[in-house]
Amino acid sequence: MQLDATDLKILDYLQTDGRISNQELADKVFLSPSSCLRRVRMLEEAGVIHHYCAVIDTEKVGLEVDAFVQVTMRRDVEQWHENFSQALQQWPEVTGSYIITGDANYLLRVRARNLKHYSSFVLERLYKTAGVLDIRSNIVLQTLKDTQQIDTALLEE
Template identity: 80%
Template sequence: MQLDPTDLKILALLQADGRISNQDLAEKVFLSASSCLRRVRMLEESGVISHYRAVLDPNVIGLEVDAFVQVTMRRDVEHWHENFTAAILSWPEVVGTYIITGDANYLLRVRARNLKHYSSFVLERLYKTTGVLDIRSNIVLQMLKDSNDIAAELLLDGQ
């Protein structure tokens, strides 16, 4: 789908405030409310906008530990990828999972109430998963930037 500058402005505004009213959005992009609504629906139907969500503050809800965990698997274990994938999907502590390049197979983002909870997760679940060979944890000390926003400028660079 080819996005024009108006589409990109709509996307940037929705990323900043997913609860903005259609009327306010239309005014900010200089469209009529009906035209703006048509564009938003087109962006949703085409999959450019995949869903809307509330962003929670982990510290406010009691999740003090944020960790990135590299997991290396034993390749001699049959169905290691399928088994590991099934396991991580059932663990609420794992909030992000990525297949990566380099020495490890996976990078997990793990949230836990405290260090004891995190330790229990690693020792009782992660290490006990069939095929896990090595685990390397990096505890986040301070977050400088955390965003899923795709900047309109990035999209415009390709045009």
């Protein structure tokens, strides 16, 4: 899909405030409300806008531990990737999972109430998953930047 400058402005505003009214968005991007709504729907239907969500302050809801975990798998276990992928879908502690390059197979972002909860997750679920060979945890001490927003300047040529 080819995005023009107006589409990029719409995306910028929606990333900042997904609850902005169509009228306010239309005013900001200099479109009629019907044209603006048509463009937003086109962006949604094309999958450019995947979904809308609220961003939760994890500390305020009691999730004290944020960790990045590298998981290395044993390749001699049959269907290790499929089994691991299926298992991690059942773990609410895992808020992000990625197949990566390097020594490990996966990088997980794990959120937990406290260190005891995190430890229980690692020992009782992660290590007990068939095929897991090694786990390397990195506990976040301080977050400097954490966003899902895409700077639309990256999309311009």
